[in-house]
Amino acid sequence: MGGSFTINHLVYLLQGMMWTVVLSALAFLLGSVAGFGVMLMRTARTRLLRQISFVYVQVIQGTPLLIVLFVVYFGLGVVGIELPPLLAAGVSLMVYCSAFLGEIWRGCVESVPRTQWEAAEGLALTRWQTLVDVILPQAARIATPPTVGFLVQVLKSTSLASVVGFVELTRAAQVVNNSLFTPFLVFGIAGVLYFALCYPLSRWSRSLERKLNVGRRQAA
């Protein structure tokens, strides 16, 4: 038995929590960029691009994140590219985020009325101008609540990075628990810390959604 839970253990968990936030931010930023690309491909006029991105999304959404993580971490290691755990986890989460965000944003872009595209075409805007100046500002409003909601998903998913040895909150909790063996306490605290990160985001997402619905009701 390794003694009792002290302030040092808590500090260690909080440091892990910081890395959870860093990894989430990294994954979300990289994933947004890639996801934007996926969204562009999914709504492209070229059929081949649409098909490629469709298969990509189906495959990523049809395999567990844990397996993607193993493929990136062990796989690339075997091929000779040695990735540090932060990068391996970041890359796998980026792949995961890109598929989901791409799909969420595609839905938002497609929910902008068809007539907006036609009006922009009537004004002789190029496709890119139409997208940036007409469609995206409208789609962004619709996209905010589900994107914030997805952020919760990303935060939770970073716990899987513990499996490849990256010391974020879950890994830190495992380390502490291995020395103390008080799982209810240690994982309970880790759970509370995760909850403290995720719950405000969930609430925010829900209130954004409510506001959006109010706007729509008034417009109708």
Next chain:
Amino acid sequence: MKYTFDFASLQEYWPEFLRGALMTLEMTVIACVFGLVIGVLCAIGRRGKRKWLAALCGAYVEVVRNTPYLIQIFFIFFGLSSAGLRLPIFAAAVLTMVFNVGAYTAEIVRAGMDTIHPGQIEAAEALGLSVPQIYWDVILRPSLERVYPSLTGQFVLMMLSSSVTSQISAEELTGVANSVQSESFRSFETFIVVAGLYFVLAMLLKLAFHLFGQAIFPRRRRLGTPL
């Protein structure tokens, strides 16, 4: 560095992959059945008049939805064993899955129940239907029909998440993959094969849910849309 793929050496492990995949399916089916029951009860509890019960159900849903599944697994599995309750790993893994999917199901079912117009319930009351009759015929069946796609989508996600139970050494597909790669030293190939298997499982599950939905919701089959 040059790397030559060698999938042939994985052939002898084929029965094990299959066993793992079947176990993943088995765990998913059990978890979804019990998860659906818990989810429905919880959604009813949140609508009910008893404040403490509604608060309890709400807290359960929020806690599960805002913490990672892996933490829930560790909390339940290691927590129970430190309290002296040593469950077999399969049971423990399924228990965590039920606990997890129950909350997501509750949220989805609740959203479905919210779409039932209050007038429908009032009409049912005026016709003298009993409370269980109202819940079953007027609220539950139509709302389940409406949320069926998101519900089954959640179940497919649960099947994928079940890979995480390999962390408490459940011998499902990912657990099998871990032991195969350490025996064969072909980790890249192993995980590619397993990714493919998960993909096939996900597609099969989607197809099965689609056919099942067509069978139990005749209206959806005839009209192509719910209600």
